[in-house]
Amino acid sequence: MPGQSPSGRPANAVGRQLRLWAEALAAAVAPLVVMAVVAALGLWAAGAEALPEGAFPYVVAATVLLAVGVPLDLTGSAAFIAQAQGGITGLPLSVTLVGALVGGAVFLRPLRHRALVGPVELAGRTVRTAALWLALLLLVRQFAQHTFTVPTGDSLLDQLGTIFGGAPTVGFRAAPAATVGIGLAWLCGVLLLAFLIARRAPLPRHLLRLHATVRPAGHAVLTLLTGYVLVGLVVGLVSAATDGHPRDTIAVLLLALPNLAWIALGVGIGGSWHGHSAGTIGLPVPEPLASVLQASRTSDVTLDLSSLSQQDGRSWLLLALAVVMVLLTGVGAALHSPDRLPLWRYALNLAVALAVAVLAIGLLTTVSAEFGLSLLGLDSGAGGLHLSPDLLVTVPLGALWGAVAGLLGGLLARSRPRRTGRP
Known part of the structure; x- marks a missing residue:
């Protein structure tokens, strides 16, 4: 075949790269999927499925971002006569913990039978996973912004809002810069802890002493x-x-x-x-x-x-x-x-x-x-x-x-x- 040596090395190289990218994709997708499932179940149990205007999937996406540590800005308005503002900074740690455990396990799985890993290979795996993780996280951010009308709990205020076109609305969104920066820090922290704590994870040769000093x-x-x-x-x-x-x-x-x-x-x-x-x-x-x-x-x-x-x-x-x-x-x-x-x-x-x-x-x-x-x-x-x-x-x-x-x-x-x- 043109462009391929008799030994098949170019084809093997392409196959290896595809395998490495597939493993990186799995390490990036798995924590987001499991976090979304746990967040959806928890929000459903909390009654969030009854949120108006189909807000439930957007709230699930926002909860996933919160679990990664990305803060949400809350804003609202009611035409020219109402204002709402606030914010949420905090982690739903059930969602965070499940995502961290799954992400670390999937990242380490291809290395589970090895005693050592080279620093260049480890850096490559980390970079590929981080690139795909950030792309997916920015996609989640696109869904983690929504605005919907909420009742005030007061019939008079609700009637006034309807008459004057001032029905109160609440919206939430996450900043792109915070999503990228905090999301990257979260992933790096998870992978670092996975290598420091997991007793069977391979280490670069010059870090083998961590197995006896840090890991226990x-x-x-x-x-x-x-x-x-x-x-x-x-x-x-x-x-x-x-x-x-x-x-x-x-x-x-x-x-x-x-x-x-x-x-x-x-x-x-x-x-x-x-x-x-x-x-x-x-x-x-x-x-x-x-x-x-x-x-x-x-x-x-x-x-x-x-x-x-x-x-x-x-x-x-x-x-x-x-x-x-x-x-x-x-x-x-x-x-x-x-x-x-x-x-x-x-x-x-x-x-x-x-x-x-x-x-x-x-x-x-x-x-x-x-x-x-x-x-x-x-x-x-x-x-x-x-x-x-x-x-x-x-x-x-x-x-x-x-x-x-x-x-x-x-x-x-x-x-x-x-x-x-x-x-």
Whole structure:
């Protein structure tokens, strides 16, 4: 065949490139598909299918962008007599977590039988995946913008809006620059964590030391975070079966389960958040948490173990849960660490890993959602939810708990068989 050597190398090269692009496409498509499915189910459970003017698919697309970290701008108007404005910054972490786990797994799957990966090949795979990911994310952004009419809840205001052509409308959109920048950062973060934490993922030769120093503690902390989500899932399913509002509870599980579970971890180790809630924006949350946040509708209150226990004495169980779960994390990290490691290294490795995890929890659970609508100068409703962590307190506590758990885990693991594994 013209242009092809007898050995068939050009054809093989073309076939390899097609295979690499197909693998990159799978790694880009899979997380978006699974995030869209989880978001759609969660929004359906929350009643979003009843939104006017066929807004449901647009809201699903907007939720996927929120899950990646892209903020949404909310705007509205009612001809010349009404104005609405606000915004949402926050992650529906159920959607985010599923997308991250699936995206990392699909990206690593073609490399699962290899011990090493070259830096050039790894960079090429990352660039191809990032290019396709951004193209698809910008396509999602085209659907994540919509405007629809909403009722004010007041019959007089609704009638005035109809008479004067001022029916209130609400729209949402995401900026292209934020979509590209934050979307690329999200993908890079997911792939970096996948290589740092996954014990069987191949590494470039000069980074093999990470397999013995970073991965045991990192994988143990990932197991801790996943364990908290599973505990929250069990509690949520029991609540859905007994509280008489199963759809609301399922909506929380499908959209914001890690938000609540990981705040429970932070509070359990003594950390704190600050915030307040007003109006009706947001999903239903556990009663003690809602009571604390709604104690003041304008100024921030402190969300910690003490304030939660004042609303429900069972909140002290979060401390007991943290003791058990973090200690098991220390044992798990020690069992997968190299033999004859000094005890202080167990403590240091887990202290760093848990401090980083608590920092990430604080940043990921930060929420700022606000919306207000006025018609003819009359307030027809406003709401908001604001929640931010006290990182100067929570992160050092995470490091302290990690150090103690790492030390105790190292002592307990010395009498147990080791499972160091090899990359």
